[in-house]
Amino acid sequence: MKTSNSLWAALCAVVLVFSHCSAPDKKEDKTNIQKRIAMNKLVKDHHSYSAPNESRVKHLSWNAEVDFETRIITATATFDLTNADDAKQVIFDVKDLTDYKITVDGKESAFELGEDNPLLGRALTIPISAETKQVTVAYKTSPDAGALLWVDGEKPFLFSQSQAILARTWIPCMDSPGVRYTYDATVKVRKDLLALMSAENPTEKNDTGVYTFKMDQPIPSYLLALAVGDVEYRAIGDRTGVYAVPDMIEAAHYEFQEMDEMLVEAEKLYGKYVWDQYDVIVLPAAFPFGGMENPRLTFATPTIIAGDRSLTSLIAHELAHSWSGNLVTNSTWDDFWLNEGFTVYFEMRIMEAVYGREYSEMLALLSQQGLISENEEILSGDNPEDTELKLSLAGRSPDDGMTAIAYDKGYFFLRLMEEKLGRERFDKFLKDYFTAHSFQVMDTERFIDYLMANLLSEEEAKELDIQAWIYGKGLPANMPKIDSDKMTKVDALAASMTDDSTVSTIPWGEWKYQEKVRFLSQLPEALKAPFMTKLDAAFDITNIGNNEVLFEWLEQSIYRDYEASFNRADKFLVSVGRRKFLTPLYKAFKETGRIDLAREIYKKARPNYHSVAIETMDDLLTK
Structure with a gap:
C-alpha cells in the first residue's frame, strides 16, 4: 500500500522499537519493514523482571x-534456554513460591531472590553462561497462590487463572506475553479426579491419578492453565468437546452444540485452526471471568449455561482468541487492545455467520452501550488516558487495562476500517496478518507500521483518523453506527413506559435475551419500585434462568429501590464469582447508600471468590 513521506515520518516518531526508519518511496523500504516486523524484537515489559533478550x-x-489437603503444589520446572552470546544470567518472575532448589545443567546452583514487590513479586536470578542448556527450579506454591482457587467439597476442584501476571504464583516463568515457549507436563492428583491443562488432554480418568500433557505450539505464560476435578467429557464434533462435572455435563453438552459450526465458520474467515483440538471446560461458579482462552481448553463460567444456547457468543469470543491473542499475541499489556479488540471483531463475524446479521448487530449495540458508559466513567476518573487504545500501565496492575476500551473501542476501530475499505479488502488484510505473524508478538507501533505497509494509504489513514483512535482519549466522532430494527423498537417501547403502563403488552416472551437486557437498561429513570413490581409479577424476572438478563434486572432493581429483589441479589453475589457481574452490583449498592448491605453480603461471599475478584471488590468496598 502506497504511503507518503510525511505520514511515514510521523509513524517513525512513534515506532520506538526500531533503531532506524527511512522514507518508503522505494520498494525495498517496504521489504525492510517486513524484515523488521519478522525479527520480532522484544520491547521491555514493565510487568516482568525477565530479560528474554539475554536468556529466553x-x-x-x-x-x-x-495436594488438596495442604492446598500446595510441589513441583519442578525444567527450562531449556536460548542464550545471547554474552548471557550471564537468566531471570524468572516468581511470587509467593517457597522451598527453592536450583540446578544448572544438572549441577546445584546459587540463586538470588530480588526485593518483594506487592504487584510483581520477585525476580529469581540464576547465574548462567552462553553455553548453558538447562535450568531446573524445584519449589512449592503457597496455599494462597493468586492464580489458584481451591474449591472445597466431597469432590474438590482446583483451577488456575494466570492472566494477566499470575502465572508466576504457581510456576516460575518469564511472565510476559512477549515470551513464548512449548511445554510438557506430568501431574499427579487424587485418583478420583481428572487433571487437565492447556495442552493435549485426556478424556477420562485413569487408575493412577498421574496424567501427562504436551503443548507443541509455543505459548506465553499467561496461557498456562491447570484444572483438577471430578469432570466428564462429551465430544461435540471431531475437533470439539466439553468437560463438566457429572450433574452439569448433559446441560453443557446441549448448550455448546454449535461449537463445531463456529469453528468451521471461523476457519472460513481467517484461516486454519492450528491448535488441533478445541474443547471447553465448565468451571465452578467462582471463576472470575466469562471465559479464558487457554489453548485447546477454554475455561468457561457456568453462568453462560442458560438452557437455550442464548449466551454462546462467549464461546465464539474465546474461540476467536485462537487467532487473535493465542496465535498473534500482544507484546505487553500496554498493547492489550491488539488481543481483545481483534477478538471482539472476530467474535462478531462468527456470530453473524452462524446466527445472522440482525443477531450480531444486537450484540454490537449492547457492546457499544457498555463502551459509551465505561468511557464516560474512565474519563471522569483518575486515569482518563486509559481511554486510549495504547495504554501506559507501568507501576499499575494490567487488570486496570481490562476495560471496554480494549475490547470494544478496539472492535469499533476495526469495524470502521472494514466499513470504509470494504469487507473483502479488510478480510484479506486480516487473514494475511494472522498468517504472517503466527506464533509471534505484536505491539501497537509495529501494527501501525504493518497497517500502513499493507492496507492504508495516507489519505485513508487521515480519513479514518487512526491517531485519534489509537492515541486519543475518549471515543472518536466517526464511531460506526449500529443498525438494528429490533433494538430500535425495544428502545421506543422502553421510552414509552410510565407507572400507568400495562406491562402485559410487552412481548417479553418473544424477545431474545439482548432485547430484554436493552429494554431494562433503557427504562426511564423515573420508574421505581412500583413499576418493577408490576414487571416482576408479569414475567417473574427475579427467577429468570438467563444470567445476563438476571444481572441487568438486579442492577436496575437496586438503583430503582425494588427491595423485593435484594434477597436474589444476595444469593447471586454469594454463588457467582464472575467479576463482570460482581463489580456493578456491589457498586450499585454502594451508590444507593447501601454500603453496609454490600459489605454484609461480601463478607459471606468473599471466601468463594478468586483473588482476581477479591482484589477488585476489596478496593471497591473499603473506600
Whole structure:
C-alpha cells in the first residue's frame, strides 16, 4: 500500500522499537519493514523482571503433585534456554513460591531472590553462561497462590487463572506475553479426579491419578492453565468437546452444540485452526471471568449455561482468541487492545455467520452501550488516558487495562476500517496478518507500521483518523453506527413506559435475551419500585434462568429501590464469582447508600471468590 513521506515520518516518531526508519518511496523500504516486523524484537515489559533478550525459555518440562489437603503444589520446572552470546544470567518472575532448589545443567546452583514487590513479586536470578542448556527450579506454591482457587467439597476442584501476571504464583516463568515457549507436563492428583491443562488432554480418568500433557505450539505464560476435578467429557464434533462435572455435563453438552459450526465458520474467515483440538471446560461458579482462552481448553463460567444456547457468543469470543491473542499475541499489556479488540471483531463475524446479521448487530449495540458508559466513567476518573487504545500501565496492575476500551473501542476501530475499505479488502488484510505473524508478538507501533505497509494509504489513514483512535482519549466522532430494527423498537417501547403502563403488552416472551437486557437498561429513570413490581409479577424476572438478563434486572432493581429483589441479589453475589457481574452490583449498592448491605453480603461471599475478584471488590468496598 502506497504511503507518503510525511505520514511515514510521523509513524517513525512513534515506532520506538526500531533503531532506524527511512522514507518508503522505494520498494525495498517496504521489504525492510517486513524484515523488521519478522525479527520480532522484544520491547521491555514493565510487568516482568525477565530479560528474554539475554536468556529466553524455549521449552518447559513441568512435574507436579497437587495436594488438596495442604492446598500446595510441589513441583519442578525444567527450562531449556536460548542464550545471547554474552548471557550471564537468566531471570524468572516468581511470587509467593517457597522451598527453592536450583540446578544448572544438572549441577546445584546459587540463586538470588530480588526485593518483594506487592504487584510483581520477585525476580529469581540464576547465574548462567552462553553455553548453558538447562535450568531446573524445584519449589512449592503457597496455599494462597493468586492464580489458584481451591474449591472445597466431597469432590474438590482446583483451577488456575494466570492472566494477566499470575502465572508466576504457581510456576516460575518469564511472565510476559512477549515470551513464548512449548511445554510438557506430568501431574499427579487424587485418583478420583481428572487433571487437565492447556495442552493435549485426556478424556477420562485413569487408575493412577498421574496424567501427562504436551503443548507443541509455543505459548506465553499467561496461557498456562491447570484444572483438577471430578469432570466428564462429551465430544461435540471431531475437533470439539466439553468437560463438566457429572450433574452439569448433559446441560453443557446441549448448550455448546454449535461449537463445531463456529469453528468451521471461523476457519472460513481467517484461516486454519492450528491448535488441533478445541474443547471447553465448565468451571465452578467462582471463576472470575466469562471465559479464558487457554489453548485447546477454554475455561468457561457456568453462568453462560442458560438452557437455550442464548449466551454462546462467549464461546465464539474465546474461540476467536485462537487467532487473535493465542496465535498473534500482544507484546505487553500496554498493547492489550491488539488481543481483545481483534477478538471482539472476530467474535462478531462468527456470530453473524452462524446466527445472522440482525443477531450480531444486537450484540454490537449492547457492546457499544457498555463502551459509551465505561468511557464516560474512565474519563471522569483518575486515569482518563486509559481511554486510549495504547495504554501506559507501568507501576499499575494490567487488570486496570481490562476495560471496554480494549475490547470494544478496539472492535469499533476495526469495524470502521472494514466499513470504509470494504469487507473483502479488510478480510484479506486480516487473514494475511494472522498468517504472517503466527506464533509471534505484536505491539501497537509495529501494527501501525504493518497497517500502513499493507492496507492504508495516507489519505485513508487521515480519513479514518487512526491517531485519534489509537492515541486519543475518549471515543472518536466517526464511531460506526449500529443498525438494528429490533433494538430500535425495544428502545421506543422502553421510552414509552410510565407507572400507568400495562406491562402485559410487552412481548417479553418473544424477545431474545439482548432485547430484554436493552429494554431494562433503557427504562426511564423515573420508574421505581412500583413499576418493577408490576414487571416482576408479569414475567417473574427475579427467577429468570438467563444470567445476563438476571444481572441487568438486579442492577436496575437496586438503583430503582425494588427491595423485593435484594434477597436474589444476595444469593447471586454469594454463588457467582464472575467479576463482570460482581463489580456493578456491589457498586450499585454502594451508590444507593447501601454500603453496609454490600459489605454484609461480601463478607459471606468473599471466601468463594478468586483473588482476581477479591482484589477488585476489596478496593471497591473499603473506600
